[in-house]
Amino acid sequence: MSATDLSPLPLLEASYRHWLGQPLPHPADLPEADVFAWLHERAPYALLAHGSESDPLFCYVNEQALRCFGYPRDEFIGMPSRFSASPKDRDERQRLMEAVGRQGYASGYEGWRVDKAGEAFQIHAGVVWNLVDAEGIRLGQAALFWPDPQRIGQVD
Template sequence: MHRAEDPLFFTLLVESYRRIVGQEPPFLAPPLLAPEARPSASWLYAEAPVCVLAHNTAPDPHFIYANRCAQDLFGYTFDEITALPSRLSAEEPAWGERQRLLEQVAKNGFATGYSGVRIAKSGRRFRIEDGVLWQLKDRNGSLRGVAATFAKWRDV
């Protein structure tokens, strides 16, 4: 099964957020999730009006997930973005800031209120606002990656 709509990966995203952050994931909260909508891997991938991305634990992490909202914002298909090192979503001068954020996530399990400039495939720059990053840990506590979600962005 393609990770984009894999229910096990959806469960990892949701359960990790709940365990590590101690709250319901914002991408499942009203009004983002309409009362008639049923949270599922397919809904998060195809219909969620917020961006959700994740990268793996490699020394130079690559994206392993990006929902359609994130794909549209960054201008990549699923296959293109999942072949991309996640550091390339920011310009080189911002790599240090990005690394410090990831170190905070490694230390605390999550970070909230993140803002930063990112770059689309086209070269368009946009600023993410009020993002949340969290560790993707399975039920056994094994680290599988880091995920991010944000609902606000603007071109810069």
């Protein structure tokens, strides 16, 4: 996947809309043709996804998530998503992923993640949802979180 590969975003958007009944947050006046580029390059929240492997691998990450985790894109894509949490936080993260698998989505999640250097950082107002195709087949999971609690919900 190249740094500008926006091909996963229609699935993330459609699945978010399926579960939450609204589009991924973006400026109201943004032209529809520019939404995916904005989500990828300028969204003030992290947006990432992993596949449906037994040990899921990251398959999408936006620029804000790369800043939070401190990885270059080519190292982040293909990394097991469990490594986004520290060893002590992985059980809690796994319980969340399993709950989302059963329920379709979870929102309002607050927790800790770990960057490439091993430093913990807090995530706010997290939403995790199942990625589903038009037939309802689960293809993975996606997450959105706000790194700055002062910016939650502010997309303009």
